[in-house]
Amino acid sequence: MKFWNAEIECMERKQLHELQLQRLKQTVKNVAEHVPYYARKMTEKGISAADINTLDDLKNLPFTDKEDLRKTYPFGMFASPLEDIIRVHASSGTTGKQTVVGYTRTDIENWSENMARCLIMAGVKKDSRIQNCYGYGLFTGGLGVHYGVERVGAIAIPASTGNTERQINMLRDFKSTCICCTPSYALYLADTMKQMGIKKHELSLTSGIFGAEPWTEEMRQKIESQLGLKAFDIYGLSEIMGPSVSQECACQNGLHIWEDSYIAEVINPDTGEVLTEGEPGCLVITTINKEGIPLIRYKTGDICSLTKEPCDCGRTHTRMTKPIGRTDDMLIIRGVNVFPTQIESVLLNFTEVSPHYQIVVDRINNLDHLNINIELNDHILPGYPNYLDQLSSLVTKKLESVIGISAKINIVEPQSIKRSEGKAVRVIDNRRILLSKPIGGNSILYEKNIIRQ
Numbered sequence: 001m002k003f004w005n006a007e008i009e010c011m012e013r014k015q016l017h018e019l020q021l022q023r024l025k026q027t028v029k030n031v032a033e034h035v036p037y038y039a040r041k042m043t044e045k046g047i048s049a050a051d052i053n054t055l056d057d058l059k060n061l062p063f064t065d066k067e068d069l070r071k072t073y074p075f076g077m078f079a080s081p082l083e084d085i086i087r088v089h090a091s092s093g094t095t096g097k098q099t100v101v102g103y104t105r106t107d108i109e110n111w112s113e114n115m116a117r118c119l120i121m122a123g124v125k126k127d128s129r130i131q132n133c134y135g136y137g138l139f140t141g142g143l144g145v146h147y148g149v150e151r152v153g154a155i156a157i158p159a160s161t162g163n164t165e166r167q168i169n170m171l172r173d174f175k176s177t178c179i180c181c182t183p184s185y186a187l188y189l190a191d192t193m194k195q196m197g198i199k200k201h202e203l204s205l206t207s208g209i210f211g212a213e214p215w216t217e218e219m220r221q222k223i224e225s226q227l228g229l230k231a232f233d234i235y236g237l238s239e240i241m242g243p244s245v246s247q248e249c250a251c252q253n254g255l256h257i258w259e260d261s262y263i264a265e266v267i268n269p270d271t272g273e274v275l276t277e278g279e280p281g282c283l284v285i286t287t288i289n290k291e292g293i294p295l296i297r298y299k300t301g302d303i304c305s306l307t308k309e310p311c312d313c314g315r316t317h318t319r320m321t322k323p324i325g326r327t328d329d330m331l332i333i334r335g336v337n338v339f340p341t342q343i344e345s346v347l348l349n350f351t352e353v354s355p356h357y358q359i360v361v362d363r364i365n366n367l368d369h370l371n372i373n374i375e376l377n378d379h380i381l382p383g384y385p386n387y388l389d390q391l392s393s394l395v396t397k398k399l400e401s402v403i404g405i406s407a408k409i410n411i412v413e414p415q416s417i418k419r420s421e422g423k424a425v426r427v428i429d430n431r432r433i434l435l436s437k438p439i440g441g442n443s444i445l446y447e448k449n450i451i452r453q
């Protein structure tokens, strides 16, 4: 099967725009009538549902961000009565108060439909066996993928996270054909397989659906070669739905956003100005068929660009580039902006080091220091006395030429960097920064120790 829903996935763009406009109008009317918070925001902006006559009018609507969800915690942004909500999910709350989202039965149906499209796009068939190692629980990864697998009618193996050796035994014994997990966990599995003496040809994997964190092309190559499968990037966020907001097709050249459910824009994160196709900026999403918690112009914080260029796979839905990270993941080191994925791209070109790394930023005597811990690959035996010095100097030079700042490279023992079963913690930012935060009209200064998750 090439498509799950060819009619929608390959719909002419003109027809798709008509569908989007009709759904956008309904959504705006719905939130104006049922979410007092939105009604107030729209009044403040001087716009009403009747002012939405074209898709271009979207840009006049107010933005929504995580802070709005926090202010209305837990259920204040729900547009459906609580008796129609059949499930909630929540963010982990590692970067502040957790945010809660609610789903009606129709939302779960639509989510399963979109996830089914993603699975088929990754080559899943009715007789496939999908080992789902995303966490089941408040995190949307586990249940989101699970319902999609059931919709397709393939075999769901709800492995969830943890117990890595058992996961590998299951992969081998159940002959799982597709694995779903974070890309960092995929590499951890590959490492553990090596330690257990299990070769990739003993597994039956043909595809993997990896997401929930940023990952690079270099990382894709490692995963594909170490696990012997084709790796697909899946993107999503709990505020909008969960996994399946977008995913790569077999062309692996951008992630198709399901535009019958979402309208995507990219904005300049500083000015809010809508950017043109191809320009990178902050991804903003409006949900157009969501009932539980419809969101208007939600600032995801993820950096990517969009293209409407036709795709060789035949799907007409807009593609986003692989997100390079979040606006708040961007490190500013000695005035230079750096995304962890830029560092990853450089490190993974060195075959001597493993794809597990950690970035540590300190401020000493008012100067930022960038330290990067990288692991030597366990099959590398430092043959001559200066081997490690030479390697670290090569990596330092390459990094400096790409990111424009110097870093201290620490080559550490194989297997010594903590592995993660979910989203990897790549950055430890120990800088104690004086932040200015206005409270009640006054500006107060407080100290914050930023540890990025």
Ligand code: DLL
Pocket: 091, 092, 134, 139, 140, 141, 210, 211, 212, 213, 214, 215, 233, 234, 235, 236, 237, 238, 239, 242, 243, 244, 300, 302, 322, 323, 324, 325, 326
């Ligand atoms: O991570 C949903 C998900 C589960 C997506 C499983 C894919 C697979 P949250 O926990 O709400 O939801 O985190 C959402 O994770 O705003 C991005 O910053 C990041 N993220 C998700 N997918 C990708 C990806 C799930 N493919 C946040 N590439 C988002 C880069 C991603 N970042």
